[in-house]
Amino acid sequence: MNIKRITTLAVAILLISICLIFYILPNTSGVTLDAVKVNDITQSLAKKWESLGQSELPCLQYNMDYVVLNDRLDLVKATRRGLNEDINSAINNRDTIVDITLNGKVFGKLIIYNNTSEVWEDYRSKLVIFSILIIVFIALFCLVYALYIDRSIFYPFRKLQDFARHVADGKLDMPLVMDKRNMFGAFTESFDLMREELAKARENERIANQSKKELVATLSHDIKTPVASIKAVSEIMILKSNDENHRKQLEVINSKSDQINDLITNMFNATLEELQELRVTVTEQSSILLYDLIKNADYNKRATISPIPECIVLVDMLRVLQVFDNIISNSYKYANTSINVSANIKGQNLELEFKDYGRGVSPLEIPLLLNKFYRAKNAVGKSGTGLGLYISKYLLNKMSGDIICKNVDDGFIIKIKLHIA
Secondary structure, eight states, X not given: OHHHHHHHHHHHHHHHHHHHHHHHXXXXXXXXXXXXXXXXXXXXXXXXXXXXXXXXXSOGGGOOOEEEEETTOOEEEESSTTSOOSHHHHXXXXXXXXXXXXXXXXXXXXXXXXXXXHHHHHHHHHHHXXXXXXXXXXXXXXXXXXXXXXXXIIHHHHHHHHHHHHHHTTOTTSOOOOOTTSTTHHHHHHHHHHHHHHHHHHHHHHHHHHHHHHXXXXXXXXXXXXXXXXHHHHHHHHHHOOXXXXXXXXXXXXXXXXXXXXXXXXXXXXXXXXXXXXXXXXEEEETTHHHHHHHHHOTTOOEEEOOOOOOEEEEOHHHHHHHHHHHHHHIIIIIOSOEEEEEEEETTEEEEEEEEOSOOOOTTTGGGTTSTTOOOGGGTTXXXXXXXXXXXXXXXXXXXXXXXXXXXXXXXXXXXXXXXO
16 A cells, blocks of 8 residues: 555656646746837837936836837947847847837837747756756655665565575574564465474474384384294204204294394384485495395295396395395285296396286386385285385495386386496
């Protein structure tokens, strides 16, 4: 509303200025000759003609400049210097020329000076001054108006820009100071309410994450205890067993107990420390060793493993075993089919493909499978945390490798890439 009133005032001032200019114009367009005054001057001159040289010119109260010529057109007298003192000059200046007569006798000529050019010159000077004053006034008004616009509109938006930058940087404890006189007061209040809601949402998220971390910590402790008992019992049974087959089966149980313990630790680290402390030690290893790792991970003996090309790869054997175990365990859980493992060398990578013959996942979900805690729709009703593929990707990236998931016509493939030394 303030801007509307100021704009109306500015337009009104401009219109008044234009009206003043047009009001001055007709009043200064020139001087209209008064016939009565001219006749009075001529009569007074005729009566004083004989003593005109020694006396003052008559009718000076009319403020009319004139020149008196005798019958020979010689100058007799003038009200002031600088007037047209001959007929030709008077005609050129469009002066009024009147005969000085009395009782039919002509004494001389009266030349009434035409001061229109002087009046117009004076008018132009005043008009220029008036126009300059109007321009200066309008310029000052525009400057004040611009400052007002900047203060009332642009300054609040600059504050909003700074506020948005603080929010983007996560500084949600810095309130947006509002000026109630500002026309955007309600608008800025909405932004501050948004900041408060974001701060509440962040705090709720922090509490939820903290609860989740505490849950994982509790579960990891609770799971480690029975796993430790299984490991202890299996070690005792290995020592007491005399049957070679039974001993091998017990050794598998013992090794899987160690692996479960490592996985629980890794899950704990991934959740509590965002994988920053999950150590990966990369060394040069022969690809032939990967065959035994896959066999070790295939605890249900459903995998058909093709020969692996011989090369030197950059891996952490413990971590790559963890990756294989995650992939094969997922296949058992979600596809429950046989697994075909193939390997080939492409460029600087050794690529291993784990193919099962299940229904796969929705194409829309494939980009999300590697996200933390994400579980596809086919995981409903099955245990899991959604960390397996996420951890596998992290570990492979630390080894300069990668993992790719894709659907095929007759199943689902997980491809891992290991960097060749």
